[in-house]
Amino acid sequence: MSPHAEIERVWPRDGRIRLVGALHGHTPGGAAESWQLLLVRRDHGDERLRYDAPLDGARFDASLPVDDLALDGPPSAVWDLYLSSGPGPGELRLRAGRHLDDIRGKKKIMVFPAQSVTTDEYGTVVRPFYTVSDNLSVECASGEVPPHYWEVENPEWVD
């Protein structure tokens, strides 16, 4: 398994997306404070977002506000997630993903909720997802999260 940022938990809630995990296949040097969570817009490599993600040993616990993507970002986009050793020459980027367990095809199995951000003009939903390669990305799409079933009718669990 090549070096990557192994994801253990993803918490898309309360307006943020929080990622918990550990670097795998790479032993970080001294500058634990300089590590960042890096988002790179797919097919637009020059569009990047960075958030502080100081390491604890090899472990990380980082988050970002979905507003940054929903309000300030393009209405429709995919962002690929990395752990970065920090900007500048010699930057090391480790792709975030979940590869160390036995579950293949996470795209359809480990599915996360979307969060909705609505302004007067438009609504955007932001949802983390595993790619077909079990890497973690975030998708933004215009629209709103449809109401859950319990908000529109009583579930008929027993017929």
Added chain:
Amino acid sequence: MRIRYLLLHAYGTGGTIRTVMNQANALVARGHDVELVSVLRHRDEVRFPLDPRVRVTSLIDERGTADGADDAGPHAGGGAPPAEGWRAALGARRDAALARSRPELVPAGEFGARYFNRYVERTVARHLRQTTGDVLVSTRPALNVLAARYAPRSMVRVAQEHMNLSVHRADVRKAIAAHYPAFDAVAVLTERDRAEYAALLPRTRVVRIPNAVHSLDQQPADHGSRIAVAAGRLYPQKGFDLLLPAFRQVVERHPDWQLRIFGVGERKGELRALIEELHLYNHVFLMGHTSRLDDELAKASLYVLSSRFEGLPMVMIEAMAHGLPVVGFDCPTGPSDVLTDGREGILVPPEDVEALAGAMSRLMGDRALREKLGAAALRTARDYSPAEVHPRWESLFSELLGAAPGGTERER
């Protein structure tokens, strides 16, 4: 012996279909002539391993139409009523009219009633009248009623019941009482079922033959993983909507455990929404269908059964064959027909979410207990081995053939 099985849909993926195919494989391997007759057909291939010597024929081919009797198992009945489908393709006006009429014999409360109408009944009746062979086995109430009425008296006729009597609606129980006395034997899955059907059918022979697990030669679980597994159709009967809130309570104390639910079904969207509402998306995974359930069970450390009712919970017994301890609701003809609380697992009152959480938590915190209960589970699963179960069908059929008037004649 020439043995004929009558199935609603041999091409689906339900538990009845799987167990009938296991029986057919075992009987054909013993040198008998076995044919499966599927009332409906909407797929090219059967979905479970079937010995090529077993012939499969179908009466109504709905391939290429909008109908789908997929998973027309004992609990089929949810979802929308079938569209026009094969009915629209019927040429004769009389057939088309029959296909739109309510069935005459099949009670409306049969869970598969939506697949029946007078055209289907007439097609099945015609087939039954011409059937030749020694033994006819019909496999669900709708087909049992038709077999009781139309199958030749020259054959030994056996009705299989894969459901507990109390699960059937009143009109189905009434039809059972009226028609099943025509059978040479009624075969049920559990001892409790045997007693209940025998009370309803005092002059009919009722035998208990459980379903067999497909193998006892399984990779044992080592009880060290932090994986709980559940399996079944994503449907209210399986109670996954109760399991999720129970697991929510457990995860606070055992955050490194995960729950894997194997199966597909029409309530997947609701379950996914409930996972999101309970913030369980890091701990509970809807795994979908797997063709390698054996491997998945071997990775787990405990099996959870959250059903509201069962017939005979076969996947639970498959899990026990891997040495997995069971946590489950003590539901009608559920785990307590197979195992004893405290010996192979922990049983709690039906639909008691708190108690289910407590039992899971207890096992998650105690590997030695998982090992102890798991070892007992493996011993109990041996009663359901193919070597134990399949010869019982052969002896039942031989015995009935021999005992029937003119039995030797039938042997031809």
